[in-house]
Amino acid sequence: MAGPADAIRFAWRAVRTYEELPEALRGLISSYLNHLAVERGTARSTLDSYARDLRRYADYLAESGIAALPEVKAHHLSGFLAELREGGRGQPPLAASSAARALVAARGLHRFAQAEGVLDVDVAREITPPSPPKRLPKALPVADVLRLLDNAGGEDVRGLRDRALLELLYSSGARISEAVGLDIDDIDDSERTVLLDGKGGRQRLVPVGRPALSALGAYLVRARPVLAARGHGSPAVFLNSRGTRLSRQSAWNALKSAAERAGITSGVSPHVLRHSFATHLLEGGADVRVVQELLGHASVTTTQVYTLITVNTLREVYATAHPRAQAGE
Template sequence: MNDRVPERISAYLDHLAVERGAARNTLSAYRRDLGRYAHFLADRGLGDLIEVTEADVVDFAGGLREGDDDYPPLAQSSLARTLIAVRGLHKFSLAEGSVAVNVAAAVKPPAPGRRLPKALGVSDVVAILEAVGGDDPRALRDRALLEVLYSTGARISEAVGLDVDDVDTVDRSVLLRGKGGKQRLVPIGRPALAALEAYLVRGRPALIARGTAAVFLNVRGGRLSRQSAWQVLRTAAERAGVTATVSPHTLRHSFATHLLDGGADVRVVQELLGHASVTTTQIYTMVTANTLREVWATSHPRAR
């Protein structure tokens, strides 16, 4: 049998390395994935990609999902990467004129699963908020920033984008500017408002530069950056001894999850988060469902 599949794989990997600048790790993974594909085709007596049919590619994908004596079933991410490599090989071979049809075009890699947002427990959030103390301008700013993030569910970019006129202390609300220039008015809790007022009265005047409308200021008097705001959160989490991973969206995720755990309607949370679709917000209900499942499993007499 004239086996030209390894030759085509080698040409494709060279193309990725030279023309596309693929990373070394990507090339290594694709080489393993396509090596497995080559063995699969060889076992079927297929020595050239021109002999491969869509049914062969479908069968290969099915084998990846189910595993066999030599390979365990692949995780979804590995399965997707392998099929992307196979699809890329056939697409490249079509472009090079080695085959007349891309038989892998219709074999789609699995869609990535929705990842659950990382939400902190209420006690961890409180610990982070209380880890920032003091009466100096930066401490007042940092406490106000964290309180606003958790109280309103604002993105960090929205919080640092706040101007003084966006804060309504009478109605206890703030005006947030979200993605695509969309605005939303959200309520703010009393603890957050108290921290914000303390900063505006005793902290911000010491930081302000002439003509700056921003609420949250850096030490030079300009608007605080997203990166600096993220560092405030990370430093507070370290001081609080919170070992869970804390990301720029942590307090926003926690805000949404705690509201739903408390019985809030998902459409209300959608509006507060500024999501265009309720479907985007519904991922948080997965967290709540997991919580309910855990409580049921430990409490129901017939759970085990």
């Protein structure tokens, strides 16, 4: 089994001109990688990435006439970040996420050097990684969701379970972990709500629509007793073939199978149903703070990313429907 030192050597083997680095930089980077491997237990893949990033950083410093880390000023790190984003010296530009990772590696090197007494002042603290661009959550059109749910499962035990699961995911906006974590006592038929255990131990009551309640009722009456008889009295709502709590992977497989039967070729995951739930609510006129509560977001800022989808939709409709939308082009 390869040890931390082997991982470091493996990482540096990808560097063709390691020996050409200034000795002080080379030694400090090796010490830092060794620290990450031995004391922090950093994964080999991360060590490989950091080694490449730090090699590029050391190249940049050497090109700037820097032979040791104490000579580095804040403007050197700013220049390095600019090179990462724009390219230069024969190096291709990096995506925002990769540039941020490389700067994190450089900042970690400076922090380590200060802790080791090599640096008196950590100038890298002044430079922050670029924020990655906001990625809009993926949402399925309503028609695709309905087709997906229509193909959720048959009338056998597994089919009834899978239909109830997918109906619940879309009806409540639950995370997949919240759905498979449900216990029987968490369902209130009279109030038409489910009690979800969210992130950070936060619980929330979420209303559930009639189609989902109907699918849940059919499953609980006709299918769950069959599955429960194979286990040892699990309180879980959704059970597997052994009568124990359904796993997240099995729930994902149920969704994947339904998508294939429905002929939906775009990537579908349990989180896509959650995104669709939020997007369709906002498109229907729901207040963003209500959606925040339903999703269990600690901050409304997290929820507001869904409003970008609805604004984009409005913009597309406007561009194609308004007689003066394209005027002047």
